[in-house]
Amino acid sequence: MNPKIQKIKDIVEVLESRIGDFKPEIGIVLGSGLGSLADSIESPVVVPYKDLPGFPVSTAVGHKGNFIAGTLSGKRVLAMQGRIHFYEGYGMDMVVLPIRVMLMAGIKYLFVSNAAGGTNLGFHVGDLMIIKDHINLLPNPLIGPNIDEIGPRFPDMTRPYDPALIRLAESLADEMGIKLQKGVYVGGTGPSYETPAEYKYFRHIGGDAVGMSTIPEVIVARHAGVPVFGMSVITNEAHDDYAEDYVNDGQDVVEAANAAAAKMTALIGRMIEKL
């Protein structure tokens, strides 16, 4: 057997030994500060990453490192509380390993969320953005021998984010009175934040928001043909001119993400109910 598949199988086996006869229907990746969605999961079983063989431990500010299996809106979900980031120094195989575990565990949909800087000048801190498309400036996670058991050598990326899920989110947000932005997410490596010139560059090439994650996970899910819904919380605004006393720090980002989390939690809860 492909050693990569064997490794994933070994992890899924340990995971299943902990969560029992639980077939997750939906995978959720909880981004920076959005961990509160985890609190809405009923009868949760928490499996720390460190209990899984060959699993890295997440080190980012505001990130925990757990799988949480349980029920959300009546559906069986498997949530990642804390993702693995490329900037932590892990190779791409490691960054996407949790997604491959969720895929092998049988998820039929993947929901991804993140905190992102708004490159679109119309965006404000605390906005929620449906990711309609992305521009990947990170290394591609599928580089290397193809894992034929998961998907094709050259996976299509025409619809990285599922149009039907986007329509569902828009109609529910409308009903719930939640205002949404919709845009293109640019993924860079970080970990230093963007310079003003880089913000302008990302805006120029069509990016509405920029962050340091998500895309590798989406590519790997699409490799397996799993429909993806993605959402960014805008935690930073681009300016054409920065005031001399402007500051940008990780703590502000975490707080802005927390403030928007309630709206996103409600929306994703309703979406999952409708699936």
Add this chain to the structure above:
Amino acid sequence: MKEKLQDRKPVAGIILGSGLGKLADEIENPLVIPYGEIPGFPVSTAIGHKGNFIVGLLSGKMVIAMQGRIHFYEGYGMSMATMPVRVMVLLGIKHLFVSNAAGGTNLDYHVGDLMIIRDHINLLPNPLIGPNLDEFGPRFPDMTRPYDPALIRMAEEIAAQKGIVLQKGVYVAISGPSYETPAEYRYFRSIGADAVGMSTTPEVIVARHSSIPVFGMSVITDVAHATDDEDYVTDGEAIVKAADAAADKMTTLIKEMLVRL
């Protein structure tokens, strides 16, 4: 390094890129430390004939200058390429001056122009990827002001007094070592870059990680607009002449900035 430096406490670090090499000759009472004598540094043969730290007085200030930088295109990892900056940070520098030779993507630039780097676009791997070194700075360092606004104002003021004409623009860093194609030049111009080169941004990111104010300057040694012509050839001699003249101006400028620090 501290053993060798003894009571010399450098207050400013200077990275002598192509063009600023002459500044090294003006450092008084210089203590030269070849990279080869520093544990863990790449051997000097691998990075060309120049590979020294020079510590001494310049404009009455104790400076540590890097004569020869370590480039990513030589095959070194980013932690090696930025290690000299980490060393200078630990030696206590309060300011970092960086210089380089760059290609002008801005159509108004000419060979021999001096450009204040006011911002950058980093298309090289980020040197901070990996576990964060908390001793140096935060996990997610801000890059709102990669180049210090006060130092930029000071340079502009001095240049005006001395009749030195300066450009001010955005530097885009790529890996090299092949030079840019005409299409790449257009691409860099379209994303907002005024000059392109193969260094500097990793050093700046690492210095800013530790909140060290940075001043950066490029000597424009090549320009974009001619490269589309069928009969275009790089006139090496003219470039060297123009770059030399520009280097003299840059040396004057940086020495005066040091006086005022």
